[in-house]
Amino acid sequence: MKKQLLCTSAIALGVAAAPASAQDWNLDWGGFFQQHIAYADVGGNGVGAADFDGIQMFTNAEIIFTPNITLDNGMTFGINVQMEALNGGGGTDGIDESYMFIESDTFGRIEAGYENSVGYKMMVAAPQVGSMAINSPSASAFIPFTPAFAGGNFRQAGLSSYTEVAGNNDVARISYYTPSFSGFTAGISYAPSGAAAGNAANIAPVNRNAGIVDIFDIGVNYTQSFGTTDLTLAARWGTGDNQGVGGDPETWGLGFQVGFSGFTFGAAYAENDNPGGLDEEGYSVGVAYDAAGPWTFGLEAYIGEINDGAGFDDHYEYYKLAANRDLGPGVSWTTYLIYGETRNDSIATDIDGTAIGTAINLSF
Template sequence: MKKHLLSTSAIALGVAAAAPAAAQEWDVSFGGFMSQHVAYADIGGTAAAGLDLDGVDLHSNTEIIFTPSITLDNGLTFGVNVQMEGENQGGFSQIDESYMTISSDTLGKIVVGSENSAGYMSMVGAPGVTSMYINSPSISTFIPFSLAYPGGFRQAGLSSYTEVAGNNDVQRLTYFTPSFNGLTVGISYAPTGALNVRNSYGVDRNAVLSDIFDIGANYSQTFGTTSVTLAARYGTGEAPTGGGSDPETWGVGAQVGFGDFTVGGSYAENDNGLALGASDSEGWSLGVTYDVAGPWALEALTYQGETKNAAGNNADYKAYRIGASRDLGPGVSWDIYAAQVDADNGVTGAGAADIDGTIIGTGINLSF
């Protein structure tokens, strides 16, 4: 039965039957990364009143990524990508992403399984060289801005790498075209945005976000000593019954490299509808990096977001980072950085809350 289903899926995707693969072998490989950070934080604001949040803390980000693959005689490559989180999450480890790929130079690439959308994977934003991200919630390890700021994960109030209503790594079918002189276009479909890295066992489209479509485009080309990367994405889905308007997200981004400098930025929006998090948001990034002669690279960048809730309050998030990274050897780098975050809930009067924080930190990154 399993072989029959696989054959049926291959025909539906327009994949020709492969020649016998007796002489072919799987390349069973794995890799991953680990980043370990130590930083001192100085935290203030009304949301931190009565709390002692100052001092040294640690942040870890680790994944082991299994990537077996095989290339058949007809040129098709079938692969697996399973990403296991390296940190203890509430007493147990978890799988971050798990998907299959089918690709060739002429076919492009098909992705089936739990992965981000084509729109998300097409985007670019402000460049950086260190791994303490401010264009995502990572810095919340040291600065707990969520005490005041309501911005959601994978949404524009915190990051220009958005998803429809913030859905992340759900079961999805994605297709990317081959590169046409640097241009790649992708399209995704997900039955639901409610489940992360697991089967749905049936989707009640009256009860959850469903039928999510995303499209993304990325153009990357080099002209002499100048490199250009442009990106755009759009996505939408069906709101559940009584869930308000259908949610949407869109964004644009660009990076330009000339000599040892790279500059870039991005802008994105999420319109979530009243019952899907209740918060609409927008945000932008801007940054520059410089490769110093030798092993060092420098950075300066910002991400600034705004989230509006159902009451019409405009909450603000502003983050800045400067830093440097030194290449110590193959797959090994050392970061030093300083970052500042200011956030508030946009409320005036008795319900007002804000938080500000500054960190000075260092980190070691391993990639293997």
């Protein structure tokens, strides 16, 4: 999913001070709407009696509310509430992320609420051209996963560089990001529990004798330009306390992007070590070219592997060739060719396919 960091902040702390008047608040909102249409050709013994060939449609869209206020001392307070534009997309009410933030140039940034960790948000991987992602489960809308594919676990390295401890997502969490020092930023996150009753849903009080609790994440990111060369480096690590069978879960990852003369090269490697097996690893690699004029072109791959705990592996292998054209402010057009394959060695099934697609992308 396309993440938008909308950081103009605010909620007033009404302690021993009169509340700010309504006109002092920036009642900001925005969002995005990506409508995909593709023709898919799908095969493999995992398809069975199903028929996934033909025209398919996929929508990724959110409305994002970011009211904020900046006080006289320079501190900005705000909230970020992201509402899925389709039913079944966030939690029970369609709300995805929902959190408060406090920030300033000298203080850094605090986020408290239901959001991904600093490690997830500071990670960098192969450049993505256009709005269809293969460094995530999105492409399975056109080329489905093979039956019993363990790599379908969300936020894990078998299908994405952007991982979380045991695949938790948008749980109650508090994060701190340092200010940028010569391009270097660090962050730390804490979540009481990895369990969730749906995205952005209260689970308090947390029972620390059950599940995965006390989750910590750290992340670092370095972004700098050297003449005509742009460089971004990122690393993340996280762990939690497992109260069930098996050891404690961990995740870690490394990534980079380097850009020059219109080209951007990038790659990342990540792992998830999970209690009770199903350890995952994967890497992304790709290149993008920002041509003169409105066009950008890209070639990208993601290769993932999942150990199912019984001596067999599941495999995720997707490739994408894409072009994206800017049509105007907040409007772009994407075309792409995707080949994807997933395999489950334990039951000897596979599904592979090719999809040719196009999308109109609106961002506001």
